[in-house]
Amino acid sequence: MDPVLVGAHLTIDLGALQDNYRLLAQxxxxxxxxxxxxxxAYGLGIEKVGPALADAGCQHFFVALPTEGIDLRKLLPDAKIYVLGGLLKEAEKYYLEHNLIPVLNHLQEIEMWADYANEVGPLSAVLHVDTGITRLGLLENEIRSLAATPSLLDSLKIExxxxxxxxxDDRTHPLNQQQLEKLHYFxxxxxxxxxxxxxxxxxxxxxxxxxxYHFDMVRPGIALFGGNPMSAEDNPMKEVVHLQGKILQVQDVDSEIHVGYGATYRTQEVSRIATVSVGYADGYFRSLGNRAECAIKQNKVPVIGRVSMDIITIDVSTVAKEDCQPGDFVDLIGNGVTLDEVAAHAETIPYEILTSLGNRYYREYLEPVA
Ligand SMILES: Cc1ncc(COP(=O)(O)O)c(C=O)c1O
Structure with missing residues (x-):
């Protein structure tokens, strides 16, 4: 797609992704x-992210669903691929065909996978115990039942x-230590x-x-993609995502004028307002209206008024006129506007910002420097 045809550019830095992987691995x-x-890959595109991580030395991948595992298998024939969502009912043959390893989350799944293994030969699995998130995994009563019928595992290799x-992400939270102790106990x-x-x-x-907390294998996600692993501390990860919106129009307005749907913002003095081609249809959250900041040449400027489907308005009164013309770019994420700060302004988490990034962007992947 010709980038002149779209309103916003999303750049994903595969070199920074690899550096982040190496830092975490170290x-x-x-x-x-x-x-x-x-x-x-948290919205960033598994076709590029999977092979880039493998090139950085990663050989073990976690996906949520078997369909994601099948897509990844086409890219990485030799990788270990684990399916966190478990063993979906009646899908056993697909796990076998595509060499996907289910994370077995409850006894029924263990029975299903063991029955299948009795038909087709020994099968690998991961066994998930729930130490305190109460979402997926065996609780104590199920672990005790499994211990009472160990033959259930005869045809399975639990990796x-x-x-x-x-x-x-909160190192002071008491649940961390409690979960650790429970894991040893389980x-x-x-x-x-x-x-x-x-x-x-x-x-x-x-x-x-x-x-x-490291044990034998760690499973990072968000930090690979530049999110801050510890919310109250400095972010040691490199920026992977850069989102820029194109200026469509710049208006010089008199004082006291409303901006955007619902007239939620009113200028107080003579101002210059730029309209930028990105909106909630692109994953730029509606909650960012009247809250977020963008940057032009590292100068922060506020988003004013509501976020529309395809458009935001920003106050560029403090920016030199020649730096702010139709066709120029504004930094929405990255280059001075951190992913974590955008998420905080949207009252959400970086995970939701990344996985909501839309399909209308011109996407560019920066290849690692050899
Ligand atoms: C079971 C499991 N392991 C690992 C991860 C990766 O977590 P994070 O992105 O916080 O590193 C997730 C993500 O939600 C997960 O659900």
């Missing part, structure tokens, strides 16, 4: 560093026992056969908690 070593690439942290309850099985626990934030 921090987690000797644990293996996997990558969580569900939801089309990892895993669990997921609920509050790791491990002790598991059948004899699983006592030496490797463990996977940490997401991005878990890697930064302490070595106690």
């Amino acid at each position: 921090k987690a070593a000797p644990a293996i560093c996997a990558a969580s690439v569900k939801a089309n 990892y026992v895993m669990s997921h942290l609920a509050c790791a 491990k002790g309850l598991l059948p004899e056969k699983l006592q030496e099985t490797p463990i996977s626990f940490a997401n991005s934030a878990g890697i930064f908690l302490s070595k106690d």
Whole structure:
């Protein structure tokens, strides 16, 4: 697509992505560093992100659904691919055909996978125990039932026992330590056969908690893509995403004039207002109206008025006229406007900002420098 035809450009820096992977892998070593690439690699495009991570040394990938695993398998024939959503009913043959490893979240799934293994031969799996997020995974009563019927696992090779942290981005949260203790306790309850099985626990934030949380394999997602793993601390990750919107029009207005739908903003003095070609249909959240900031040549300018479907308005009174003309670009994410700050202004998390990025952008991937 010719970039002159669209209103906004999304640039994804694959070199920064690889640097982020290397930093996390180094921090987690000797644990293996996997990558969580569900939801089309957090919206950034699995076709480019998957192979770039593999080139940086990643060999283990977590997706949410088997359909995502099938897409990834076409790109990475030799990678280990784990499906967090579990073993979807009646989908067993697809896991086998595409060499996808289900994360078994409850007893019924273990039974289903074991039945299938009895038909087709031994199968790999990850066993998920729920240590406190209460979402997916076996609770204590199910772990005890499994321990009472260990033969259920005869035809399965459990590669990892895993669990997921609920509050790791806040290092002061007491649930972190409680979940860690529960994981050790649950491990002790598991059948004899699983006592030496490797463990996977940490997401991005878990890697930064302490070595106690690393075990044998970590599974970062958001930090790979430049999100800050620890919400109250400086972000050690490199910026991967750069979103720029094109200026459509610049208006010099008299004082006291309303801007945008609902007339929610009123200028107080003579102002210059630029209209930029991005809106909530592009994943620029409606809640950013009258709150977010963009940047022109590193100068922050406020978003004024409501966000429309295809348009935002910004006050560019403080920007030199020659830096702010129709066709010029405004930085919406990146280059001085952090992903975390945009998420905070939208009252959401960086994950939702990234996975909401729309399809109308001209997408450019910066290849790593050799
Ligand atoms: C089970 C599981 N592991 C790992 C991750 C990666 O988490 P993060 O993106 O916070 O690093 C997720 C993401 O939500 C997840 O659900």
